[in-house]
Amino acid sequence: MTEFEIIFVVFGIGACIVGAIQVTIAYRSSIRDVEPDPERVRRFVERGMELRRQALEKSRATKPGHTHRMLNAFEAVAMHELLLERRGGSAGELR
Known part of the structure; x- marks a missing residue:
């Protein structure tokens, strides 16, 4: 070299x-430290609940008479089975 x-x-x-x-x-x-600040988490959750409540009130105001809630997957399956039983069907028809 x-x-x-x-x-x-x-x-x-x-x-x-x-x-x-x-x-x-x-x-x-x-x-930075990966620990979340408990005060910020509390404010975030409170704000989220407030925004959800406002959205729910807004949707109810735009749709009068629309007061039912959406069913989750398990509730929907159970409701479907109940309706089938009432009509004389079986739960096997669900699948």
């Missing part, structure tokens, strides 16, 4: 070391 190549390699290694140090410093300053 010539003298120029040796200097180039040494400076290249030095630049890599300096870059690795800068990346490590930037990473350590950017990470």
Whole structure:
């Protein structure tokens, strides 16, 4: 290797070391504690409940007489089976 190549390699290694140090410093300053702030969580949940209540009131205001709620999957299956039984069908017809 010539003298120029040796200097180039040494400076290249030095630049890599300096870059690795800068990346490590930037990473350590950017990470934070992963624990959620209980006060912020409480406010978030309260705000979510308030927004849901407002949306529900708005939907009821736009659809008068629409007061039933949506059934979840288990309730829907149970209701379907109940209706089949009332009509004299069997729950096997559900599938």
